[in-house]
Amino acid sequence: MMLTAIGLMSGTSLDGVDVALIETDGRRVTAFGPSGYRPYTESERNLLRQALYEAVDLPQRNARPGCLREAESVVTSAHAEAVAAFVAQHRIAFSDIDIVGFHGQTVLHRPERRLTVQIGDATALAKAIHIPVMHDFRAADVEAGGQGAPFVPVYHRALAQSLQREGPIVVVNIGGVSNITYIDGDTLIACDTGPGNALLDDHMFRIMNQRFDGEGRTAAQGRVDAAWIARALKLPFFALPPPKSLDRNDFASLKLGDMSPADGAATLTAFTAAAIARIVPLLPKEPKSWVVAGGGARNLTMLRMLRECLAPAAVQAADTLGWASDSIEAQAFGFLAARGLKGLPLSYPTTTGVPIPMTGGVIARP
Ligand SMILES: Nc1ncnc2c1ncn2[C@@H]1O[C@H](COP(=O)(O)OP(=O)(O)OP(=O)(O)O)[C@@H](O)[C@H]1O
Numbered sequence: 001m002m003l004t005a006i007g008l009m010s011g012t013s014l015d016g017v018d019v020a021l022i023e024t025d026g027r028r029v030t031a032f033g034p035s036g037y038r039p040y041t042e043s044e045r046n047l048l049r050q051a052l053y054e055a056v057d058l059p060q061r062n063a064r065p066g067c068l069r070e071a072e073s074v075v076t077s078a079h080a081e082a083v084a085a086f087v088a089q090h091r092i093a094f095s096d097i098d099i100v101g102f103h104g105q106t107v108l109h110r111p112e113r114r115l116t117v118q119i120g121d122a123t124a125l126a127k128a129i130h131i132p133v134m135h136d137f138r139a140a141d142v143e144a145g146g147q148g149a150p151f152v153p154v155y156h157r158a159l160a161q162s163l164q165r166e167g168p169i170v171v172v173n174i175g176g177v178s179n180i181t182y183i184d185g186d187t188l189i190a191c192d193t194g195p196g197n198a199l200l201d202d203h204m205f206r207i208m209n210q211r212f213d214g215e216g217r218t219a220a221q222g223r224v225d226a227a228w229i230a231r232a233l234k235l236p237f238f239a240l241p242p243p244k245s246l247d248r249n250d251f252a253s254l255k256l257g258d259m260s261p262a263d264g265a266a267t268l269t270a271f272t273a274a275a276i277a278r279i280v281p282l283l284p285k286e287p288k289s290w291v292v293a294g295g296g297a298r299n300l301t302m303l304r305m306l307r308e309c310l311a312p313a314a315v316q317a318a319d320t321l322g323w324a325s326d327s328i329e330a331q332a333f334g335f336l337a338a339r340g341l342k343g344l345p346l347s348y349p350t351t352t353g354v355p356i357p358m359t360g361g362v363i364a365r366p
């Protein structure tokens, strides 16, 4: 049975809520609908930053001490507003949507403690938008001993299959954190690779009061400190084989030495590219082609550095294939919701390290 699903993603960059509509049977995407975006306001973003800070010592997934209760309510209302604006703009009737996939906002990810925390009240959202909402996608996986991330690989696989291209293909998503999906015939392997834009964004904000390095212009003017990158890549995470996953702030303690803002941006951009390339020797075969998605695909310096690190493999931005680069994660959570409804696996031993393929997600009804 075909389902019409809306996916909602609020990623580690804390920039806003992505919305996307797809039609799917949980295996293939039969139609791509429109996508939308509801940015967080400055004060909402500050509250979310504070929530990440206060979540560091959370004992369990339902605890909401300090500002977390308020942050949760802000996340819920931002998502309700995002859906309301989206359906109004595209004249979609609530009754035409079968399911909403609601990721929520990750505030802490500690799979080694069997803990991953996404805030957002799915019951309140379902009541506000009058549509059943699937949420808590990562919980069952982590409880079963999986990494609980990344979860987009089943969706990357569906997109890559439609290319009918010879493998291995890798889809890399550069958001706050970077993750890859390796697809070669029936082989599906995934993991987080290291930083995405989070370190660079934090640097740009601290030093230049800008939210990000637009098109990679600042990094393009700087010099890369290769010795700093070589030292950073010695951290044990980078030598671990997939599956593996990260919290947004896992590398936040890495400090640049005394360097200019542009050299800092160049070094952090090159670090993201080098960390992505570092996964290649840990994969079964060298990938033939790479597709780059997420906000990092708009950073031209990042793309240039990735091409240098991954040569001779082909490196292409997802947009050039007609994929909606900025909406892939939102589409993925619509797809995952459809798979959850049908009891299909969301994660596998080779994507999250879960002992057996696992379905997941919990439904909240209006
Ligand atoms: N025009 C641009 N030039 C350079 N970088 C950009 C541009 N637009 C977005 N970005 C980068 O992409 C980031 C947002 O990426 P994205 O929306 O994919 O992240 P996310 O979904 O929040 O994160 P994650 O995938 O880790 O959950 C921004 O914070 C910024 O660093």
Ligand SMILES: CC(=O)N[C@H]1[C@@H]2OC[C@@H](O2)[C@@H](O)[C@@H]1O[C@H](C)C(=O)O
Residues within 6 Å of the ligand: 011, 012, 106, 109, 116, 148, 149, 150, 151, 152, 153, 175, 176, 177, 178, 179, 192, 245, 246, 329
């Ligand atoms: C715990 C968590 O929210 N992880 C995010 C984060 O952002 C990117 C990377 O780290 C990835 O593992 C995951 O998001 C995507 C959507 C995923 O699950 O595939």
